[in-house]
Amino acid sequence: MQCPQCQHDNRESARFCEACGTALVLPCPTCGTQPRPGAAFCDACGTRLREPLPAPSTAPPAPPRHRNSTTRGAARHRAWRA
Ligand SMILES: [Zn+2]
Ligand SMILES: [Zn+2]
Numbered sequence: 868m869q870c871p872q873c874q875h876d877n878r879e880s881a882r883f884c885e886a887c888g889t890a891l892v893l894p895c896p897t898c899g900t901q902p903r904p905g906a907a908f909c910d911a912c913g914t915r916l917r918e919p920l921p922a923p924s925t926a927p928p929a930p931p932r933h934r935n936s937t938t939r940g941a942a943r944h945r946a947w948r949a
Contacts, residue, residue: 871905893917 868877868891875886882892893916894901895909902909907917 868904890917 868879868881869875870877870884870887870889870891872889873884873887875884877885877891883890891904892901895912895914895916897914898909898912900909900911902916908915
């Protein structure tokens with residue numbers, strides 16, 4: 868059984884990678900199905916089984932909007948008080 872994280876070749880009965888400790892087979896917390904090793908989602912009910920791997924290229928960088936809104940909010944606040 869190969870570790871999805873470090874590709875270490877564990878025993879077939881292994882539930883955790885002996886090299887990095889990654890859980891190889893986690894039962895679905897929702898329906899109890901045993902997914903295949905390395906599965907990110909339960910194939911029976913769609914529950915996420917592990918944290919998604921970081922994918923920096925899928926999402927475009929968010930514009931620094933909050934700095935603008937903070938300034939606007941402060942100005943509005945000042946106007947309200949005056
Ligand atoms: Zn591993
Ligand atoms: Zn499930």
